[in-house]
Amino acid sequence: MAGVLRASRGPALPVRPFCQARAPAVVRIAAPAGGGGGTYDGRVTQAETTPRTGKRVLLAKPRGYCAGVDRAVQTVEEALKLYGAPIYVRKQIVHNKHVVRTLEAKGAVFVEENEEVPEGATVIFSAHGVAPEVYEQARERSLKAIDATCPLVTKVHQEAKRFAAEDYDILLIGHEGHEEVIGTAGEAPAHIQLVDGPDGVDKITVRDPNKVVWLSQTTLSVDETMETVARLKSRLPLLQSPPSDDICYATSNRQHVVKEIAPECDVVIVVGSRNSSNSVRLVEVALDAGARTGHLVDFAHEIDDAWLVGAATVGLTSGASVPDELVQEVLAHLAARGFTDVDEVVTANERLTFSLPQELKRDMKAAAARG
Ligand code: SF4
Secondary structure (H helix, E strand, O other), X not given: OOOEEEOOOOOOOOOOOOOOOOOOEEEEEEOOHHHOOOOOOOOOXXXXXXXXXXXXXXXXXXXXXXXXXXXXXXXXXXXHHHHOOOEEEEOOOOOOHHHHHHHHHHOEEEEOOHHHOOOOOEEEXXXXXXXXXXXXXXXXXXXXXXXXXXXXXXHHHHHHHHHHHOOOEEEEEOOOOOHHHHHHHOOOOOOEEEEOOHHHHHHOOOOOOOOEEEEEOOOOOHHHHHHHHHHHHHHOOOOEOOOOOOOOHHHHHHHHHHHHHHHHXXXXXXXXXXXXXXXXXXXXXXXXXXXXXXXXXXOHHHOOHHHHOOOOEEEEEEOOOOOHHHHHHHHHHHHOOOOOEEEEEEXXXXXXXXOOOHHHHHHHHHHHHHO
16 A cells, blocks of 8 residues: 555544545544544644554545435435425435435435325436336326436436347346336336346347347446456357446445455445445455455444454445445444544545436526526
8 A cells, every 4th residue: 555644633524535546545534532523634744653553444435425326315405495395205315224314304205106206296216217117107197307317327228228229139237126227127128138147147048149238237346247247248259348337436436445445454344225236235345355354334333343353454435325424423433442543545536526407407596586
């Protein structure tokens, strides 16, 4: 790893990004004091002047919220402000318990299907995307639909539609039953076959081996997907690849930094919910990359002290749907158990943002014009 810098202790402020290109940078930050105090205050003023405790946390960066999740959560918040509660949301807006509970407390009502939404009400479609029939159902019920699908999921939908229009067989690598996969497959059900991991390869059949393309869910393990593709290619040498990566930047970046820290970790803790694909993948990636143990937790209080017995280094990261306050709570929890040295390992800085859905922006503008 790159040299370790010592950050001064200061008031509670967000950890500031440390500019980094390819090799990881490491910034030592002040652990939260007294179960919830300060984090790195942005000043790097001394180099290694205070002794380490022997128990450290390697804090991964990038971690937590991605651009698509940020947009989806903001969409619900802005809709609540603009139209008032209740606002209906089809499926969990993002796969995170804390986010869903917080939005519920503000007036969002989460439903499984459009038919649970009163006719004429406002419904928001989640970041994972929906099949065209879901828009149709919304029209039939005269719902005001706002689409919070992540633009990077929409990109995969567009690819599916294009290849289906050209009469390709499409092999969609993804997890059976995941909302994103259901939405993407719904764009061209007659052309799409699901390939659920390397073991799914043997089950596929194609009409013309010269006209086959693979696409994927955005939140898969990069390595496992490449293994699936290699197996597909050994059966279908002319298999075409997607025009650009379907596994999104956020998924790749979070897996990349976990691979960097995992070999040094006795325990890797991933903050995220069990139905969050990218969070679950982070635990798997950590274990594959050499972490001795790995655990997924929604909240700090779920950490079992037994996991930390004999551990000198704990790795910490979070899935793309996790607000950083939950990571800060884990840092405080660990600090209270002696893990007070916190090194933030940075492998990329993310600056991507997505604008709010057009239909919402239009109404916000109209409301602003009315004063
Ligand atoms: S994980 Fe990737 S695809 Fe999913 S919402 Fe975030 S940026 Fe979009």
